[in-house]
Each structure stands twice: as C-alpha cells, then as structure tokens.
Amino acid sequence: xxxxxxxxxxxxxxxxxxxxxxxxxxxxxxxRQAAPYLGVLAATLLVNSVTRRIGPEVSWIIGWEITGIIxxxxxxxxxxxxxxxxxxxxxxxxxxxxxGYVYLLVFPLLAYLAIDDQEPFRKTVVAYTFNYAIxxxxxxxxxxxxxxxxxPNLVDPLLYVNWPRSQILTSEVNVNTNVxxxxxxxxxxxxxxxxxxxxxxxxxxxxxxxxxxISVIFSTMVLGIHWATDVVAGLVLAVVSVRLADRVEDxxxxxxEGDEADESDDEERDEADEARPGVDEPGDDEELDATATA
Amino acid sequence: xxxxxxxxxxxxxxxxxxxxAGVGLASTSxxxxxxxxxxxxxxxxxxxxxxxxxxxxxxxxxxxxxxxLADNLETAGxxxxxxxxxxxxxxxxxxxNHDFDLYVATHAGASDPDFLRPLTHSRFAAETGWxxxxxxxxxxxxxxxxxxxxxxxxxxxxxxxxxxxxxxxxQPFTTVAVxxxxxxxxxxxxxxxxxxxxxxxxxxVALRPTGSEAAARRPGAETPARQDELRVVTTDSRxxxxxxxxxxxxxxxxxxxxxxxxxxxxxxxxxxxxxxAEEWTWEETGDDAxxxxxxxxxDLTWHDGSDLTASDVAFTYRFLSDTSLxxxxxxxxxxxxxxxxSLVESAEALDDRRVRLRVTASHEVAESVLTVPILxxxxxxxxxxxxxxxxxxxxEGTTEALVWDNPEPVGSGPLQLERRIAxxxxxxxxxxxxxxxxxxxxxxxxFGRIAFTSLDVRVAPSSTAMVELVAADDADxxxxxxxxxxxxxxxxxxxxxxxxxxxRSYYHVGFNADVSPMSNTRFRRTVARLVDKEHIVxxxxxxxxxxxxxxxxxxxxxxxxxxxxxxxxxxxxxxxxGQPDEEAAREAFENAGFRYDEDGRLIAR
Numbered sequence: 001x002x003x004x005x006x007x008x009x010x011x012x013x014x015x016x017x018x019x020x021x022x023x024x025x026x027x028x029x030x031x032r033q034a035a036p037y038l039g040v041l042a043a044t045l046l047v048n049s050v051t052r053r054i055g056p057e058v059s060w061i062i063g064w065e066i067t068g069i070i071x072x073x074x075x076x077x078x079x080x081x082x083x084x085x086x087x088x089x090x091x092x093x094x095x096x097x098x099x100g101y102v103y104l105l106v107f108p109l110l111a112y113l114a115i116d117d118q119e120p121f122r123k124t125v126v127a128y129t130f131n132y133a134i135x136x137x138x139x140x141x142x143x144x145x146x147x148x149x150x151x152p153n154l155v156d157p158l159l160y161v162n163w164p165r166s167q168i169l170t171s172e173v174n175v176n177t178n179v180x181x182x183x184x185x186x187x188x189x190x191x192x193x194x195x196x197x198x199x200x201x202x203x204x205x206x207x208x209x210x211x212x213x214i215s216v217i218f219s220t221m222v223l224g225i226h227w228a229t230d231v232v233a234g235l236v237l238a239v240v241s242v243r244l245a246d247r248v249e250d251x252x253x254x255x256x257e258g259d260e261a262d263e264s265d266d267e268e269r270d271e272a273d274e275a276r277p278g279v280d281e282p283g284d285d286e287e288l289d290a291t292a293t294a
Numbered sequence: 295x296x297x298x299x300x301x302x303x304x305x306x307x308x309x310x311x312x313x314x315a316g317v318g319l320a321s322t323s324x325x326x327x328x329x330x331x332x333x334x335x336x337x338x339x340x341x342x343x344x345x346x347x348x349x350x351x352x353x354x355x356x357x358x359x360x361x362x363l364a365d366n367l368e369t370a371g372x373x374x375x376x377x378x379x380x381x382x383x384x385x386x387x388x389x390x391n392h393d394f395d396l397y398v399a400t401h402a403g404a405s406d407p408d409f410l411r412p413l414t415h416s417r418f419a420a421e422t423g424w425x426x427x428x429x430x431x432x433x434x435x436x437x438x439x440x441x442x443x444x445x446x447x448x449x450x451x452x453x454x455x456x457x458x459x460x461x462x463x464x465q466p467f468t469t470v471a472v473x474x475x476x477x478x479x480x481x482x483x484x485x486x487x488x489x490x491x492x493x494x495x496x497x498x499v500a501l502r503p504t505g506s507e508a509a510a511r512r513p514g515a516e517t518p519a520r521q522d523e524l525r526v527v528t529t530d531s532r533x534x535x536x537x538x539x540x541x542x543x544x545x546x547x548x549x550x551x552x553x554x555x556x557x558x559x560x561x562x563x564x565x566x567x568x569x570x571a572e573e574w575t576w577e578e579t580g581d582d583a584x585x586x587x588x589x590x591x592x593d594l595t596w597h598d599g600s601d602l603t604a605s606d607v608a609f610t611y612r613f614l615s616d617t618s619l620x621x622x623x624x625x626x627x628x629x630x631x632x633x634x635x636s637l638v639e640s641a642e643a644l645d646d647r648r649v650r651l652r653v654t655a656s657h658e659v660a661e662s663v664l665t666v667p668i669l670x671x672x673x674x675x676x677x678x679x680x681x682x683x684x685x686x687x688x689x690e691g692t693t694e695a696l697v698w699d700n701p702e703p704v705g706s707g708p709l710q711l712e713r714r715i716a717x718x719x720x721x722x723x724x725x726x727x728x729x730x731x732x733x734x735x736x737x738x739x740x741f742g743r744i745a746f747t748s749l750d751v752r753v754a755p756s757s758t759a760m761v762e763l764v765a766a767d768d769a770d771x772x773x774x775x776x777x778x779x780x781x782x783x784x785x786x787x788x789x790x791x792x793x794x795x796x797x798r799s800y801y802h803v804g805f806n807a808d809v810s811p812m813s814n815t816r817f818r819r820t821v822a823r824l825v826d827k828e829h830i831v832x833x834x835x836x837x838x839x840x841x842x843x844x845x846x847x848x849x850x851x852x853x854x855x856x857x858x859x860x861x862x863x864x865x866x867x868x869x870x871x872g873q874p875d876e877e878a879a880r881e882a883f884e885n886a887g888f889r890y891d892e893d894g895r896l897i898a899r
Contacts (some may be wrong), residue, residue, distance in 0.1 A: 060383050068344075068375035145378045149349035153358050153834055175757070176351055 002099045014204045019114040037125040044132045063143040070229045077228050078147040078221050079154035084221050093219035094159050104191050104212045120198050123245045127190045130241035135183045144180040148224035155224040182226040185234025187214035193242050313618050338897040342373040348400040351756045354777050356555040358834045360398040366824040366876035370879040371896040386542035390422045402547045403798035407454045410658050411439045412632040414466055423542040423629025430466035446658040455853035458844040466817050468822040470801040471831050471847045474838040477793040478764045478784045479771040483521055491795040492773050495552030499708055501745050527760045527769040531753040534720045538700040539667045540631040555667030555705035566661045577585050583654045590647045595727045596670050597710040603871035604643035609671040611641035617695040619678040626693050638663055673704050722749040778836025800845045816886035822865045830874035877886045
C-alpha cells in the first residue's frame with residue numbers, strides 16, 4: 001500500500017506524463033524482450049527463498065563464523081551511531097528500511113521500462129540478479145549475527161521494539177545470521193549507481209534515489225540490524241554487481257548496437273544512447289513541460 | 295619492577311640464566327649454549343578464549359553475560375571472542391563434541407540434587423549430553439556425589455551441602471543467576487496458567503476453559519466442552535524441528551515432549567505421583583539395591599492404537615541405558631535422563647502389567663527413576679543400529695536413536711502430534727484413548743479431559759514479537775520466558791496477565807577442563823571473579839532473577855553459608871558495577887600463577 005502510493009506519487013514528476021502514457025503501448029513487447037533476464041532473476045529469487053530455509057544448516061557445516069571478528073574490527077560504532085539518532089530520525093529510518101527500500105527497488109524497473117532504450121532496464125534486472133546470487137553465496141560462507149544480537153545491552157533492536165510486527169513479517173524471509181553483506185545496502189547502492197548513469201533521462205530520479213539509498217544504508221546500522229562492515233561489503237557487492245551487469249550487457253547486446261560495443265567507457269555509451277530518444281520522440285518537449293508543471 | 299625480576303623482587307629464572315650465560319661467554323661453546331638456551335625457549339602465547347553462546351534473539355541474558363565476561367577478560371589481558379550460534383548448534387558443540395573453551399547457557403536444573411551427579415562426576419566425562427561436559431575430574435566431588443546417592447534425610451542434606459561448597463570452590467562451571475520464568479498469558483479463553491507454570495507439561499493438562507474451572511475439578515462432574523484451539527508462541531524453534539525426547543541438542547525443558555510421552559510417575563505437589571503406573575511398591579534387596587515393582591494402569595495404548603505393556607517399560611529402561619542394546623563395543627546411553635537411567639541396574643517385565651526395576655540408590659533418590667518417558671519398543675528397537683548416512687558410518691558410538699528426528703512420534707501422552715513445519719509451528723491434538731480422556735483419573739483427581747481441540751505452538755523471532763502476538767490475540771500465551779525488557783509492555787495491556795515463577799534453571803558459564811588453561815582450577819576461580827552477577831541481574835534481567843553461587847540456590851538444599859546476601863559472597867567480583875578493576879584482576883591472575891608480557895598480555899605456559 002505505502003509503496004504503491006509512493007510509486008504513484010513520484011511516477012509523474014520523475015518519469016513524465018507522456019512516457020507514462022505511452023508505456024501501455026510499449027510494456028508488452030519490452031517485457032517480452034526482457035523475458036530471459038526477468039526469468040533468470042525470478043529463478044535466482046526462487047533459489048534464494050529455498051536456500052534461505054536450508055542455508056543456515058549448510059552454513060554451520062561449511063561456513064565461517066565472523067561475528068566476533070567484525071566486532072573486533074569496528075567495535076561499538078553501531079551503538080554510537082544509534083545513540084546519536086533522535087527518535088524522529090529512528091522513525092524515519094524504520095519507514096525507509098521497510099517501505100523506502102521496496103520503493104527504491106521497484107521504481108527503476110518501472111521508469112526504465114518507460115524509455116525506448118531498454119539497456120538500463122536490462123542492466124537493473126541483471127545487477128539485481130548478481131546482488132542476490134553473490135549475496136546468497138556470502139550468506140552460505142559467512143555466518144554473522146547483527147549488532148542487536150551480540151550487543152543487546154548496547155544496541156536496541158529499534159525497528160522491532162517500535163514495531164514488533166515488522167520482525168514477525170521479516171523473519172519469514174530473513175534469517176538472523178544473514179547479515180554479511182547487507183543486501184539492503186548493495187541493492188540500494190546498485191539503484192543509485194544506475195540512476196547516476198541515467199541521470200540525463202531521469203535527473204530527478206538521481207536525486208531521489210541517492211537520498212533514499214543513503215537513508216536505507218544508514219537505517220540498517222541505526223536500527224541495529226547491520227554492522228558497518230556489512231555495509232562496506234554491501235557497497236563492494238553493488239559495484240561488483242553493476243560491473244558484471246555491464247559485462248553481460250556487452251556480451252549480449254554490444255554487437256547488435258554496432259560501434260557502441262567497442263566503447264569500454266560506460267558513461268560515454270550512456271550519453272550516446274540518450275541522443276536517440278530525443279530525436280525519435282516528438283513528445284520530448286511536452287514531457288519536459290509536464291514534469292515542470294507537476 | 296625491573297626486567298629480570300618478578301613482582302616480589304626475586305630474580306627470575308630468565309635473569310639468572312642470562313647472567314650465568316654471560317659468565318660463560320668467554321668460550322665459544324658458551325655462546326652456542328646461550329643461543330640454544332634462548333632459541334629453545336618458547337616465548338609463550340597470549341591466552342585466548344572463545345565464549346560460545348546463543349544470539350540475543352533467543353536469549354539476551356546469555357549473550358550479555360558472555361559479552362561482559364569477554365570484555366572483562368580483555369581487561370585482564372586475555373584475548374576473548376564471543377561466538378554466537380543457534381541453541382542446537384551450541385548444545386551440539388558443548389554437550390556432544392565438547393568443542394568449546396567457555397560457554398554461557400542455561401541448565402534446566404531438576405528438583406532432586408542428584409542431577410549434579412552425571413553433571414560433575416568424572417565417571418560421566420566420556421558421555422554426551424549434560425554428562426560432565428566440562429571434563430571435570432575431582433575425587434572429593436566424586437565421593438560426595440556417590441555418598442548423597444546412597445544416603446537419605448539429614449545425612450544426605452549435609453552431604454549435598456558439602457558438595458555444593460566443593461563445587462563453588464572448584465568452579466567446574468560458574469553459576470551466575472537463577473532467572474524468574476516470566477510468561478504473558480490471556481485469560482479470556484483458558485484459565486489455570488498459574489498452577490504448574492508454563493514450563494511444565496502438566497500446565498497444558500490442567501488448563502480449563504474460562505468460566506468452567508470449578509466444574510471440571512469435581513470428580514464425576516460433567517466434563518465441559520472443549521474450547522477450539524489453544525495457541526502458544528515460543529522463541530525456541532527446536533520443538534518444530536525434532537520430536538525425539540532423547541536428542542539432547544533439541545531439548546530444552548521437555549515441556550512438549552512431556553505431553554507426547556508419558557512416564558510411570560509425574561512429579562507435582564512435592565512428590566512423585568502415579569501416572570502410567572497405578573501403584574508401585576519398594577522392596578529392599580540384600581545387595582545394596584532396591585527393587586521397585588510397578589503395576590501399570592489397565593488398557594493403556596500408544597498413539598498408534600497398539601497396547602502399552604510392561605515389556606515396553608522394561609525395554610525403555612534397558613534402551614535408555616544403552617541405545618545400542620549391547621551391539622556396540624561400549625554402551626551408548628541416551629544423553630537425556632541419565633541421572634535416572636544410571637541408577638537402574640536391571641528392568642524386567644513380570645507380566646503384561648507389572649515390571650520390576652532394580653535401582654542402586656537410597657530410596658529418597660531412587661523414586662526419580664519413575665519419571666523417564668516410556669517409549670514403544672516396536673518403534674525404538676530398530677533405532678539401536680549404528681547411525682550412518684547412506685550406509686556410511688560417520689561417528690562411532692552413535693546410534694540411530696540419538697540422531698533420529700522422530701517425525702511421527704508415537705507416545706502414550708495426553709497429546710499426539712498433528713503436524714510439524716520446521717521453523718514455523720507444530721500442532722498437537724488430544725489423544726482420545728488416554729486414560730485422562732476416559733475419566734480414569736484416579737488417583738489424579740486434579741486432572742480431567744484436555745480442554746482444547748488442538749494445541750498450536752508457533753515460533754516467533756524474539757521475545758518482543760511473542761508479546762506482540764499475544765497482545766494482538768494471535769496467541770493465548772508465551773511458552774518461552776520473556777526478556778525483562780518486554781515485561782512493561784504487558785502491564786500496559788489490560789488483556790494480558792503476567793505469570794511469574796522462580797525457575798529451576800540457572801545461567802552458568804561452563805569451562806572446558808580438557809583445554810588449558812581452563813583445566814587450572816585457579817584460572818577458573820579467577821575467571822569466575824570477573825563475572826559481575828549482581829550487575830547482570832540488575833541491568834539485563836531487570837530484577838527478574840537472583841544472583842547465585844550454587845545451582846541449588848532457591849531450593850531447600852542450599853546451605854546458609856552459600857546464600858547470596860549481606861555477607862561477602864565467595865569469589866566476589868573484582869571490580870564494581872560491572873566494571874572490572876584492572877589492577878586487581880591482573881594481580882589475581884598473577885597470584886594464580888600466570889604471567890604477563892611487556893604488552894600486558896596474559897601468557898599461556
């Protein structure tokens with residue numbers, strides 16, 4: 001509900017009325033084109049949900065227990081961060097952690113589906129897939145409990161104290177040993193990186209996504225769910241996932257799009273891609289008006 | 295203190311050696327000798343310990359005890375790290391593989407102090423389960439344990455008191471605190487929550503629908519209709535994963551196993567009362583043993599409909615003493631109920647309803663043997679074979695019975711398993727052929743028919759989440775004890791009642807005496823002095839606990855000199871308000887025979 005409201009409220013100012021209006025014509029063929037990518041993502045999520053059930057058992061056989069090591073590295077950074085946060089900020093972070101995060105992941109799929117160049121859409125889907133796949137491997141290999149589980153006297157499980165329902169809801173998908181790396185961080189950072197790449201199509205999305213992503217990343221620590229180490233690992237995972245998505249894109253679509261494939265610099269290619277929709281779409285100016293007046 | 299002298303000002307060995315070696319420098323051979331003498335000398339490594347415990351979602355108290363102790367040990371120059379693991383993994387490491395330095399956990403305790411015998415007697419050190427997981431061996435303690443086993447009354451009391459003093463002195467484990475069990479319940483559908491406490495299986499047998507409690511108590515009164523469903527919530531998911539009453543790593547206090555599996559007698563109201571048994575008689579035998587002849591109730595059946603006979607009972611006692619039934623080199627006793635089964639020398643069925651057990655203990659101790667769960671021979675005899683994975687033997691001395699998850703338990707208890715979803719929930723339904731359902735309650739007038747059509751036990755991720763579910767009327771009660779932080783939430787909700795009862799269980803820090811330096815009694819005693827029990831009780835247990843020196847604190851067995859009170863407690867904390875006094879701690883370790891290096895690190899020999 002909350003997420004849908006957010007999506008609707010931000011869709012017009014960010015994506016633009018015309019693109020949204022035309023989306024209904026394009027959505028089917030574009031989705032059909034992207035079907036293999038979406039299929040792989042769906043399969044990964046399925047494997048993910050199955051493995052999360054048996055994962056902990058496997059982890060205790062092959063995994064490496066690192067909670068104490070993480071604590072040795074960063075000490076009481078998370079409790080300090082928490083003690084510096086006033087209650088209103090905690091409420092904001094709780095909402096961001098649950099709703100802002102889902103919004104952040106869903107919105108780009110919608111927005112990128114609405115533009116002619118489908119490369120950002122594909123990259124988003126592929127980068128999500130890598131995030132989940134690599135994250136899952138890490139969860140099997142590293143056993144780590146979050147700060148609230150090691151330092152209950154220093155760290156309040158703020159989200160769950162203020163809002164116990166959320167733990168009942170999230171415990172069905174989250175296992176409390178799956179904290180290294182932080183997938184909230186890595187997926188949020190992934191979205192922000194891709195938003196930077198598409199800043200010319202969606203300048204407002206860049207601003208919005210960076211604000212939400214940073215909020216989500218901080219919320220994981222302030223709420224006592226993740227260590228700073230998990231967050232750093234999450235950022236690394238985001239960069240790695242985007243790079244891998246670039247590779248996949250190059251391999252499968254690079255040749256089809258001619259000389260662009262040879263350009264290794266992503267920034268340049270993004271700009272090259274952007275040039276075309278401006279020419280192709282006559283409604284470009286109206287769209288600008290629509291966003292300005294919205 | 296100058297280098298080469300220790301804190302008493304005496305020259306150290308190293309200093310002396312260096313000086314003598316210096317004299318010998320005149321000759322080359324002297325130089326080589328000096329080199330050898332120095333090279334072959336190991337500088338020693340910092341003492342490093344890992345403290346294993348469960349995460350805060352399962353037990354915020356245990357992890358805080360571990361965390362505080364680790365910090366205090368660090369202050370004293372010992373590298374220490376807390377390792378978090380789920381309860382079953384922890385118990386597997388501690389109780390089965392003995393793979394730990396220190397751990398923090400609760401022990402369920404027991405009503406009779408004889409539970410200390412398997413726990414600390416050196417003869418049990420090779421067994422699994424709560425059978426001397428510490429690897430502790432002390433002849434004085436062994437003797438006292440044997441003595442209390444054979445004595446009664448006042449002389450037994452004095453022996454148990456002496457035993458506690460000895461255990462406090464030697465610290466095979468450090469008892470930290472006896473917690474109160476705190477449960478949140480709703481009384482709008484069921485009443486009677488306070489009679490036995492929610493840790494006891496009898497609680498679920500004694501519950502009555504709200505408004506009909508008086509009627510049910512009167513023998514012969516019409517039994518009230520069953521309320522539909524009783525929903526409880528727990529933080530311990532193990533009951534949803536495994537229904538094997540002897541799989542020690544999955545058992546906590548045996549609440550739900552005690553509903554599936556009946557025993558000959560049940561303990562309540564301060565004595566052992568007939569349950570499956572109709573009656574029993576004790577008889578002295580000539581050779582230092584007692585015979586008890588037990589007569590079973592009529593027409594007892596298992597959940598699968600087959601008859602429960604005296605031969606099942608005799609089998610159970612033989613099987614629990616050796617789950618391999620004599621097929622392995624040495625016996626493989628069940629890790630649970632060892633205090634009881636280690637007292638039973640033989641068990642034989644006299645006829646269908648009568649069984650005779652030979653018990654090697656005083657009468658006072660012996661009666662507890664009647665409380666072990668009775669298992670159906672047909673189900674469990676095949677489990678005596680050696681455990682393997684796809685035909686490959688993995689661990690010698692392990693039988694199938696110890697690793698079986700018992701997906702469809704066949705017991706004879708008042709409830710039978712309906713459905714089990716690992717990690718989520720488990721539900722039970724009344725067993726219609728149980729003697730309580732037949733109205734065959736004598737001599738158990740306290741109990742009648744089960745008051746609900748099903749018992750649903752749901753797993754919640756934390757204590758806070760449990761309270762939330764009960765508050766939202768998604769559950770009738772919490773079956774795990776609450777964290778102290780959550781107690782105020784109950785006071786704020788008028789639908790919720792708080793049930794508080796002193797627990798028999800106790801928090802403790804266990805030492806692995808097989809590993810240096812935990813093998814050193816003086817080291818353990820000094821570590822014990824770095825646990826601030828009062829601070830822990832005050833800060834994390836919110837006063838719902840008492841700091842204790844002995845695991846028998848809170849029972850009538852505690853000698854007055856071990857009471858925690860005004861007089862200075864033994865092994866008092868080296869510091870104040872949770873903060874260790876660094877100098878005092880280091881001095882204590884030095885007095886215990888340990889040394890520090892230049893960087894202030896405690897050095898292992």
